[in-house]
Amino acid sequence: MESGVQETIKFIDLNLAAILFLFAVGFIGGLVSGFIGSGGAFVLTPGMMSLGVPGAVAVASNMCHKFPKAMVGAYKRYKYGQVDLKLGLVMASSAAIGVQVGIRIQRWILSTWGQAGSDLYVSLAFVVVLVAVGGYVFRDARKISKGGGEEKRSALAERLQRIELPPMIQFKRANVRISLWLTLPVGFATGMLAATIAVGGFIGVPGMIYVIGASSVVASATELVIAFVMGFAGSINWAIHGMIDIRLTLLILAGSLFGVQLGAIGTTMVRQHVIKLVMGTIMLIVAVSRAMAIPNCLVRLNVISLPLGTSELLSKGSFVSMCIALTVGALMILGAMWRSRVSSAKVEPLPQPSYNGAPSRMETAS
C-alpha cells in the first residue's frame, strides 16, 4: 500500500500549468478562509484530483496545507482582537468527537452502499445543510444590509444564554456567557460536517453566530482556531500513513498564505454583515454544485439512467460551479475591500447632527 502510494506520488507531473493552478486556487481559497473562516478545501481536493493526484493523497495534502494557513490566519486575526481562543478550543474538542462519529457513519455507508452510496450521502448532506444554513445566513445578511448594517445577537442565542446549566463558561472576546453543554452540539455538528463534506466551517461559523451568540467577525476568526486544531490532528494522521505530497502542500500554501492574510485584513475594512453575505452566497452556489452531482450518484446506484453526454455535462458543471462559488466569494471580498478603501480615501465630512441630536452614522463600506 505504502509503496504503491509512493510510486503514484513520484509520477505526478507537476508542470507549470499545474503549479499556477495550485497557486491561484490556494490564493483564492486562502482569501475566502481568511475572511469567512473556512472554504477553499471543497475546490482544492477535486482540483488536485483533476490533475491526476490520487484521492487520498489529494485529501492529505490539502489538509496539510490547511493547518498552517489557519494558523497564520488565526494569528493575524488574533492581533486584530477578533479571536476567542477559549471558544475555539472548546469548539475544537467537541468537533473532534463529531469527526470520529462522522468518519464511522461514512465507513458504514461505504460498506453498505459502496462508493456511489457514499457520494450520494455526501452530496445530499451538502445540499440539505448548505441550502438550509446558507439560505438563512444569506437572508439575515440581506436583512441587516437593508436595516443599516447593524448586527444584532440572535433571539435564540439570547434565550440560550439565559439557561443557567452548570458549568457556565465566559467567553470574554466573544462577549458571551453560556453553558458548556450548549456549545457541545455546535462543535459536534462542525466536526460531523468536516468529516462529511470537508468544510466544517459552514456549520461552525453560523453555529457560533446564531446559537452561541458571537458576532460574525469573532465567529469567523475563531473558526480558524478550530480549523488549525482539526487540520493539525488530521495531518499527523495522514503523515503517519505517508500520504502527504509535500510539494502539492507547499505550492498551495505559497498562494494561500498571501490570500489568508489579505482576507484577514479585509475583515477590518468591511462591515460585519459582509462576512455573512459572502458566506451565504458561497454556500448557496456550492449547494447548486452538489445538487448537480446527485443524478450521477443515482445513475451509479441504478436508480435512474442518464445519457452519457448529460452525465458528463453534469459532472463538469458541478466542478465548474464550485470554482464559480469560490471566485464569486473572492470577488465579493475584494470588491468590498476596494469600496472601503475608496471611501476611506475621501475626505470625511464632520458628522452632522441627526434629527434626534445624535451624530449620523457614516457608511464606510457596503
Added chain:
Amino acid sequence: MMKNTEQSARPIGKMILFGLLSLALYVFLFSNADWVMRNFTRGGVYAALPIATAFVFSFVHGAFASYLWSVLGIGVTRRPVVPKARETRRVVRRPRPRPRLRVEA
C-alpha cells in the same frame, strides 16, 4: 510629508529578506524533490518531516506575505472591528426611605 514618513516606515528590507529566504526554501525543496518525496512519505516517525516543513514554510513565507502586503500599503485602514460589549441590565438598588413611626416624647 506624512506620506513620506509612512512610506519610509514600510518594511521593505524585511520583505526582501523573508522573500529571499522563502525563495531559497522553495528552490532547495524542489531541487531535491526526489529525496524529499522518498523520505517524507515513509510514514511512522518520518511523519514529523512534512509537518515540521509545513510549519517552517508557514513562518517564513507567511512573514514574507505579511511584509509584502504592508509594503504595498494594504493594511488595517481603520480600527479593527471588536465586538461591542453586550448590553446588560444593571439593577441599581436605590435606598428606599420607608416611613418610620417616631415617637417624640
